[in-house]
Amino acid sequence: MFAETLGQKKAVGLLSRSLENGRLAHAYLFSGPRGVGKKTTARQFAAVLLCRHEGMNGPCGTCSSCVQFASGNNPDFVHIKPQGAMIKIDQVRALKKALSYPPLEAPRRVIMLEDVHTMRREAGNSLLKLLEEPPPDNILLLTADDSEPLLPTIVSRCQIIPFYPLPVELAAQIIARRNSSLTAEEALRFAQLAGGCPGLAGTFDIEGLLPAYEQTISRLLNPGKSESARVESALELALQAAELKEGLEQLFDLLRLFFKESMLAGLRAPDQGSEPRPMDDNILRARERWNLQQLSDKVQVIDFVAKTLARNCNRQMACEVLFLKLFSIH
Numbered sequence: 001m002f003a004e005t006l007g008q009k010k011a012v013g014l015l016s017r018s019l020e021n022g023r024l025a026h027a028y029l030f031s032g033p034r035g036v037g038k039k040t041t042a043r044q045f046a047a048v049l050l051c052r053h054e055g056m057n058g059p060c061g062t063c064s065s066c067v068q069f070a071s072g073n074n075p076d077f078v079h080i081k082p083q084g085a086m087i088k089i090d091q092v093r094a095l096k097k098a099l100s101y102p103p104l105e106a107p108r109r110v111i112m113l114e115d116v117h118t119m120r121r122e123a124g125n126s127l128l129k130l131l132e133e134p135p136p137d138n139i140l141l142l143t144a145d146d147s148e149p150l151l152p153t154i155v156s157r158c159q160i161i162p163f164y165p166l167p168v169e170l171a172a173q174i175i176a177r178r179n180s181s182l183t184a185e186e187a188l189r190f191a192q193l194a195g196g197c198p199g200l201a202g203t204f205d206i207e208g209l210l211p212a213y214e215q216t217i218s219r220l221l222n223p224g225k226s227e228s229a230r231v232e233s234a235l236e237l238a239l240q241a242a243e244l245k246e247g248l249e250q251l252f253d254l255l256r257l258f259f260k261e262s263m264l265a266g267l268r269a270p271d272q273g274s275e276p277r278p279m280d281d282n283i284l285r286a287r288e289r290w291n292l293q294q295l296s297d298k299v300q301v302i303d304f305v306a307k308t309l310a311r312n313c314n315r316q317m318a319c320e321v322l323f324l325k326l327f328s329i330h
């Protein structure tokens, strides 16, 4: 059971116990960082819940329900993903309507709602009503990245299934398995850059991305003494970033992750369900160079510019704003 979910003992334990003692919640919230297996696990859980031979060894894989599930045609599995950037209120309304009918073939229906952190307040409130008065024989599986806050009222109505970053070595194994062209050393480096979230590493081999990232971090850590040197560095890096054909978004992700990791370094409580990770030298240097407020300001600058880029602003200009601001926090 949950063989595809690696290194998430707490999540797997909670789900297994739910099945073992037959006390299923009407809603589960798979919560944690991006790229650590939340959706994979939720799908596996859905398959178990829908299998006609529900047992402790996972879905049987052969009953009609399992066959339909594997081919993406199970009539009692409803799968909702963000349309564009978010789950919209119309999707939640349509879901409510669908749930007013009983399940079609199985004794219960399973609804997977991906990325509920993308919902605006209006859609969130609509979902909340559904959670407050859940129609019988329906189980909701919500997944959410913990980067964005959810309505606390939604959280309180779900059983939380927490996910954590993986130890770097395990993340490296997963990355290496998915991308056989990487050397062991590269896989380890990717795992480190992804902060132990293997799902983030899939795009790291975009041409020019990692050199641009490494150079950015190195220049930010050694910005030069004079104002004019910093401005010059900022403009050079902006030009380099804007010239990335793809991967600008990933560059932003990597930089954001770097500053967040630097904030967490030293703050992380020992028992968070994950092993302590060996720390990147640059992160140690970042912690020496910038205080928490400065690191947090840098993350905010990145978030702000990432949002303006998503609205199709001029890439070069957005990059210049980003780097000038990053260099001004020193």
Ligand SMILES: [Zn+2]
Residues within 6 Å of the ligand: 050, 051, 052, 053, 059, 060, 061, 062, 063, 064, 065, 066
């Ligand atoms: Zn089955």
